[in-house]
Amino acid sequence: MTKPVVCDAGPLIHLDQLDSLDLLSDFTSVQIPEVVWAEILKHRPKALPQHFLLRPAPTVPVDPETLALCRGFSLDAGEAACLALLATQKDCVFLTDDAAARLVAEQLKIEVYGTLGLLIRAVRKGKRSSAQVIQTLESLPSRSTLFISPRLLADVIQKLKAEWGIPGNS
Amino acid sequence: MTTLKVELPDQLREQLRAFVAQGWFSSENDLVQEALRRFLEARAPELAARFVKEDVDWGLKGND
Numbered sequence: 001m002t003k004p005v006v007c008d009a010g011p012l013i014h015l016d017q018l019d020s021l022d023l024l025s026d027f028t029s030v031q032i033p034e035v036v037w038a039e040i041l042k043h044r045p046k047a048l049p050q051h052f053l054l055r056p057a058p059t060v061p062v063d064p065e066t067l068a069l070c071r072g073f074s075l076d077a078g079e080a081a082c083l084a085l086l087a088t089q090k091d092c093v094f095l096t097d098d099a100a101a102r103l104v105a106e107q108l109k110i111e112v113y114g115t116l117g118l119l120i121r122a123v124r125k126g127k128r129s130s131a132q133v134i135q136t137l138e139s140l141p142s143r144s145t146l147f148i149s150p151r152l153l154a155d156v157i158q159k160l161k162a163e164w165g166i167p168g169n170s
Numbered sequence: 171m172t173t174l175k176v177e178l179p180d181q182l183r184e185q186l187r188a189f190v191a192q193g194w195f196s197s198e199n200d201l202v203q204e205a206l207r208r209f210l211e212a213r214a215p216e217l218a219a220r221f222v223k224e225d226v227d228w229g230l231k232g233n234d
Binding site for chain 1: 215219231232
């Protein structure tokens, strides 16, 4: 049984850039705070309205502890709204590509992953072949605004090729 | 020490001034240094590497 997720703008934008929004389809639910929804509509206006799986979640007030952490780590309104929503729910996963938001989520004991994890998970879930995911990862710098250092990305691709038995170096 | 010249929106400048006036920091200079230090700490390369590793581990072997 998959868990419900709360999704920040980063993974939605990056998955859309990689034609991979469908990778969110097997989660129990995908909650997107209204402020994040508005951000996506601004940057990727064609992405969300066409995707039947995704709907905006109502805004939840941020509790004082979460608010203090969000301010301390300079999180934006979307990230804070995600964490506020997560604080009201148990056993819910946070999807974000922002390092500071991940740090805050960790402090709040929230399970958190990013676009990279979603792409690799697609193989385990049978949604993509390993070759497809390698190809997506290799094209990531040219197709997506997701930032990952070239060296780190090359290491990941090499590790995945070894894990999946795909010959060749990246 | 190096001096940087940065342009700030008026609202941000007012927030800086208010924090110092309330006694949270002894000067705007100290506040900016602390804010910058925290920002960079939260985005350190070793942190990015750890998050990438967590993503890879979850992607490959997660139990969801």
